[in-house]
Amino acid sequence: MTPPTPMLHLVCGKIAAGKSTLTGTLAAAPKTILLSEDHWLARLYPDELTSVADYIRLSARLRQVQGPHVVALLRAGLSVVLDFPANTPALRRWMRGLFEEAGAAHTLHYLDVPDEVCRQRLRARNAAGGHDYAATDAEFDAITRYFVPPDPAEGFSVLRYPTG
Structure with missing residues (x-):
């Protein structure tokens, strides 16, 4: 039996x-990092x-450090879930280079969630205190300005998760 092709899972979302x-x-x-x-x-x-x-x-x-590691x-046969935001075309190009260099499959998981739902979740997450970073509404706005949804022309295998 042929072992499964290693998969690079990418995530896109605000x-x-x-x-x-x-x-x-x-x-x-199994066999996923x-x-x-x-x-x-x-x-x-x-x-x-x-x-x-x-x-x-x-x-x-x-x-720069994580790319060669991924x-x-x-290449060692492990799948990798890359919890780095694939939120701009430039970042997605970097990620494409990883799975192409490794000869691995990929899926770009796109969480298509409206700003207000994200803000509500952010406030709840901040109140709970369980996340490494507690972004403010102003930081949410500043970072969200750079968000670019994946475009079919980029050629990714996209799995879209509509508003949750």
Whole structure:
């Protein structure tokens, strides 16, 4: 029997759309590893991440390290759930390079959730205190300005999750 092709799971959605919840579920599959950007950033740069500009700089640094690691995991036959936001064409191009270099399959999970639902979830998440970052409404607005839904022309295998 042929072993299954390793899969790179990507997630696209605004803050508090449910990306981390979904990635946790996907990572429960056998031979599957979860890599969470928020987890790594919070532990590597606990005192340096104070603004959107810091996030852009530090997440780029993290991608430089994680990219080859993701490719190696996929080549080793493991599936990877990449809990990094695939929220811009540039980030999705980086992710495409990973599964193409590894010769792996992919699915882009798109959580299509309206802003107001995300804001409600964000406020509840902040109140519960269980997430690495507690974004404010202003930070939600600043980051959401950069959000670009996946376009069919990008050529991804997209699984869309409508408003939850």
